[in-house]
Amino acid sequence: MGEVELMETSDFFEGRQGQEGEPMTPLAQRNPDLCTACEAPPDARCLQAEINEAALCSLILDLHDGLVQNLFAAFSQVHSLRQAIAREGAGTETSSLDRHLRRIGELIEASLQEIRSFVGAFGPEELGEQDLGAMVEGLAMQREDLSGIPIQVEVAEDLPPVSLPVKIALYRILQEALSNAYRHAQARHQWVRLFQANGSLHLEVTDDGQGFNPEEVLGPGPTKGSHLGLRGMRDRVRMLGGEFGVESRPGQGTTIRVRIPL
Ligand SMILES: Nc1ncnc2c1ncn2[C@@H]1O[C@H](COP(=O)(O)OP(=O)(O)OP(=O)(O)O)[C@@H](O)[C@H]1O
Ligand SMILES: [Mg+2]
Structure with missing residues (x-):
């Protein structure tokens, strides 16, 4: 077309x-x-007004301070496991395990990236002026x-x-x-x-x-x-x-x- x-x-x-x-x-x-x-919905616009921006701001910070730190810790664990597997040598079982671990690591990294761009866009300093x-x-x-x-x-x-x-x-x-x-x-x-x-x-x-x-x-x-x-x-x-x-x-x-x- x-x-x-x-x-x-x-x-x-x-x-x-x-x-x-x-x-x-x-x-x-x-x-x-x-x-x-x-x-x-008659009160849809009121609903918007009722959404408390301070609460949103604190939610965004919680996302950053809680989730990001946990994800980062999980990512480090995956990294250590992969290093341990590499030291064991590459049998069929270990290489399949390593493939799965690599995928988990990629998913965690993608989630970290996503949270960072979200917090970057709506972080406290950007809230007012963005x-x-x-x-x-x-x-x-x-x-x-x-x-x-x-x-x-x-x-x-x-x-x-x-x-x-x-x-x-x-x-x-x-x-x-x-x-x-x-x-x-x-x-x-x-x-x-x-x-x-x-x-x-x-x-x-x-x-x-x-x-x-x-x-x-x-x-x-x-x-x-x-x-x-x-x-x-x-x-x-x-x-x-x-x-x-x-x-x-x-x-x-x-x-x-x-x-x-x-
Ligand atoms: N821009 C687009 N061009 C062509 N097809 C589309 C487009 N946007 C949506 N679709 C079709 O509509 C379906 C539903 O889209 P929707 O975003 O709701 O779900 P999804 O992308 O499949 O999954 P997710 O829940 O991860 O968004 C898609 O699977 C796709 O078939
Ligand atoms: Mg979609």
Whole structure:
């Protein structure tokens, strides 16, 4: 397929032209289940206000001080075991044991890395000042390095300050959307747009990969297998009283749209 064309801001959740020139009805109308246009749980926005940023801050510190130290200790144990095995010599049993230990070590390292980037993005000193646009650009650059897929980022200059829960939700959603495009789409390009319009903050993540049928993943019914990423994105947006939509078809690329009221 060709590249997915990015839509005009004002057309975001309104009727507009589709990728192949057909008129498009609003996302919510086309697929109410997928769009999950949060019929604003009446107190969803209060919920956002109630989330205590100080508690979040302390949770992030606990993650760092507790989990990181434990993971690091576990990693050292694995390292010592591998050294002991190396001293024993390489029998079939020991080399299979070493393979498993190496894998465990890699998983622990990946978890340490993940916590470090999260704490790096939301550490106490960044809490107040962390600029949303810079956070999005930084994460996209990090993913571009990891995946080798070029990511074009467009961040509006007039973004308002947002609360920590909103920042964390956007960070996680972007992380998952970019990771999905890398893992499932065989995309050649990705696009990220962040802007405000009509009293809301909008995040759009597009790839030109193989696409899929979102209804199979987000439609009613139990989650198939362990696919939690898209449902998690949708739940995060719901919690903030916003709207979440996925546009994708096999062979047609994918666009994730998020709108969060300001
Ligand atoms: N950008 C994409 N391009 C193509 N297929 C996608 C894309 N995003 C999601 N999918 C499809 O939707 C499925 C569900 O995605 P979801 O993120 O919910 O779960 P997952 O990535 O399989 O597992 P995880 O729980 O680790 O996120 C994927 O397995 C994949 O088939
Ligand atoms: Mg996923």
